[in-house]
Amino acid sequence: GQNIDQPTEMTATEGAIVQINCTYQTSGFNGLFWYQQHAGEAPTFLSYNVLDGLEEKGRFSSFLSRSKGYSYLLLKELQMKDSASYLCASMDSNYQLIWGAGTKLIIKP
């Protein structure tokens, strides 16, 4: 079956670094997406990985290991506005996104 696993909730301190992990099992693979979703709003795109390795984009980086079915989102220099849910999604062979339940990130001052 298809499955995406990510932690339900994480807490971090303002200014620190946090890594949100995601493991996936899908029928075929056409890339791994990370989205940010603030409460009451729609998801916004953060990153897309289809090749192994680290993609850096400002304070946010995303890593993919296809052989391990594993990805992580790394957030540096955390700001209070980074408090949100972070959704991991794998695109299967039919180009459908299989969504994780999301990781709620709480940032404390």
Added chain:
Amino acid sequence: GAVVSQHPSRVICKSGTSVKIECRSLDFQATTMFWYRQFPKQSLMLMATSNEGSKATYEQGVEKDKFLINHASLTLSTLTVTSAHPEDSSFYICSARGGREGYNEQFFGPGTRLTVL
């Protein structure tokens, strides 16, 4: 970047009425549009996938006669919740895929919060 709009952003209606939600891709042609539903503190649940000019493909457990989807053009898809009931109250989000060739990203609309009294 690609922009997707949704209208209305919020709607409150009486039980038994029908509600239409529009999803538009503003600056690109969306070959595929997706409709999601999200209940509080839960993840996105895909309801259906629609391709322009063809019938929508509904996910298991989603009633196609209750959630009517029309994808009449490459920039517009509509979701009609027919005979809405309180249990249909939810956050409905559309997304669109298309634009740059070979790129798989889905662009999300801002969502529509439906409250059925």
